[in-house]
Amino acid sequence: MGKYRTAMIEVRNLSQTFVSPKGSFRALEDVNLSIPDHDFIAIIGRSGAGKSTFLRTLNGLLIPSEGSVVVGATDITQLSKRALQKYRCKVGFIFQQFNLVNRLSVLDNVLHGRLGYLPTWRGLLGLYTEHDYEVARAQLARLDLSTKENARVDSLSGGQMQRVAIARAMAQEPALILADEPAANLDPVLSEEVMRTLRGFNAEQGVTVVINIHALDLALEYAKRIIAFKRGRLVFDGRPAELSDALVDDIYERKEMLA
Ligand SMILES: Nc1ncnc2c1ncn2[C@@H]1O[C@H](COP(=O)(O)OP(=O)(O)O)[C@@H](O)[C@H]1O
Ligand SMILES: [Mg+2]
Structure with missing residues (x-):
């Protein structure tokens, strides 16, 4: 495990x-x-x-x-x-209202699950590591969202939004x-x-x-x-x-x- x-x-x-x-x-x-x-x-x-x-x-x-x-x-x-x-x-927290950043892409939202692993300055600049991308993409694949990686969250259905929120929580490991x-x-x-x-x-x-x-x-x-x-x-x-x-x-x- x-x-x-x-x-x-x-x-x-x-x-x-x-x-x-x-x-x-x-x-x-x-x-x-x-x-x-x-x-x-x-x-x-x-x-x-x-x-x-x-x-x-x-x-x-x-x-x-x-x-x-x-x-x-x-x-x-x-x-x-x-x-x-x-x-x-x-601790991954999943909300009824999804709590995603609607104007950002699916991948960016899932990467937010990695922020706790970055020094604050890297997080502010969005400087994720290769490993962070790997973890985020693995969760997207798992939740059948790989083709939506670059889509803006506000273009998704409710079910897809909740899957993004779950992927973000899981990306926190x-x-x-x-x-x-x-x-x-x-x-x-x-x-x-x-x-x-x-x-x-x-x-x-x-x-x-x-x-x-x-x-x-x-x-x-x-x-x-x-x-x-x-x-x-x-x-x-x-x-x-x-x-x-x-x-x-x-x-x-x-x-x-x-x-
Ligand atoms: N920040 C708060 N201030 C005052 N009352 C609150 C607050 N949060 C929850 N409550 C009250 O506490 C009770 C339990 O709420 P909650 O935990 O949200 O219940 P549930 O999730 O089971 O519907 C409710 O009566 C609610 O109004
Ligand atoms: Mg409640």
Whole structure:
């Protein structure tokens, strides 16, 4: 597995409180979780349950109000800004809205995944190494985008854009891929394609994948492990086969909706 070196993640007593003029809101409540190497986790739950907040704490975009996120031997909630940036180079983040630079080419966008490997001045000048180009082109080939290398991103379809975003994340040679509703803007066929691609990376490269997804059928079909949040609390953690209809009703608060 070589360059795709992963590390065990230990989330301990994690809570997140957001304070606004209207008062404070507990988005995550005492979450405890271990994510071993090479896991493929789907996080489910209603809108507002805390899925995105949780994912953001895993890559240090958000510092939790309480608790720790220990990756390997390092608590990332305690890192300096600079050390955190270094950590984030090894975390591929895939967004619902793709977050690509539309006016740039497909290849340039994927090369952005290599920026963490360059000294800042080289990155600013776009002075990538031959190796960076090799890695970027290998990912484009893998995602069947080689013929689109020079196309501007804004000329692509939604499905192609999401594949570019996945190629960029993989070009980071990440230890961990976090994906926040990566298929939410795609039709069912393309959604399956995204899930298959992520499963392939997980199976073949061993990269750990944690994905927020509201489509329960996709979560059950593709993930090795399902985690459910309900109002900021972790209410289920197990294999897809262990998730009963009664649990699903509870997670999505279906009875309360009917009452
Ligand atoms: N930066 C923020 N400031 C205040 N409230 C927030 C912020 N981010 C998220 N929230 C609130 O936290 C709750 C959980 O949000 P989120 O993690 O986005 O849920 P999900 O991804 O499961 O839909 C929501 O009620 C949301 O409004
Ligand atoms: Mg969300």
